[in-house]
Amino acid sequence: MKKIIIDTNFLLIPLQFKVDIFSEIDRICHFNYELSIFEKSIEELKNIIKKQSRKNKKAAQFALNLIKLKKIHTIKSKQKDVDSLILENLDKDTIIATQDIKLKKELLQRDASVIILRQKKYLQLIEKAL
Numbered sequence: 001m002k003k004i005i006i007d008t009n010f011l012l013i014p015l016q017f018k019v020d021i022f023s024e025i026d027r028i029c030h031f032n033y034e035l036s037i038f039e040k041s042i043e044e045l046k047n048i049i050k051k052q053s054r055k056n057k058k059a060a061q062f063a064l065n066l067i068k069l070k071k072i073h074t075i076k077s078k079q080k081d082v083d084s085l086i087l088e089n090l091d092k093d094t095i096i097a098t099q100d101i102k103l104k105k106e107l108l109q110r111d112a113s114v115i116i117l118r119q120k121k122y123l124q125l126i127e128k129a130l
Contacts, residue, residue, distance in 0.1 A: 002033045004115065005089065006072065007098035008041040008082055011063035012056070017120045022070060024123040025097070025115065033095070036073040040082045095125070 004025065013019050025035070048060035066072075079085045083103050086096055090112050097115040098104055107114050111128040118124045 002029075002031055002093045002095055004029070004033050004035050004095045004097055005075075005086060006035060006037050006041070007086065007096065007100060007103065008044040008063075009099045010097045010115075010117075011037070011041070011045065011066060012059040013099070013117055014066065015059040015062045016055075017117065019117065019121065019123070021097070021123065022066075028115070028123055028125045029095075034073055035070065036075050037067060038075050038077045038082050038085050040077050040079065040085060042067065042074065044082060092128075097123075 010021065013021050022035075025033075042064070045060040045063050049057050049064075052060070067074075075085075075089075077085050079088070083100065086098075086103065087106065087110075090096075090107070090110060095113040095115060096103075096107055098107070099117055104114055104116060108126065113128045114126045115123055116126065
């Protein structure tokens with residue numbers, strides 16, 4: 001079973017771009033997987049709700065509802081930032097779903113598998129080099 005770790009910004013896609021990330025993940029992942037999120041990502045979403053503009057606030061609220069609705073597994077964490085947690089928790093059975101360009105480049109340099117948004121319409125799985 002593979003683990004797909006969803007980065008905070010990835011959970012904003014459904015409201016920002018009207019893309020159903022869950023059906024898209026099903027479409028591109030032809031294997032068993034578990035969706036996971038770091039506890040710190042939930043904190044980041046709550047921070048967005050408190051501090052950012054109305055559009056981002058709505059997207060973050062929607063994301064928190066999706067986490068509960070889809071029963072996404074929460075990984076307890078003590079680290080300060082989600083990117084560090086993601087990089088520390090990489091293994092051959094882990095796929096990272098992110099929109100963060102800097103993080104994506106780092107992941108690809110480490111031969112990690114990544115799910116990204118393409119053309120603001122659909123998801124693409126970039127598999128690690130074998």
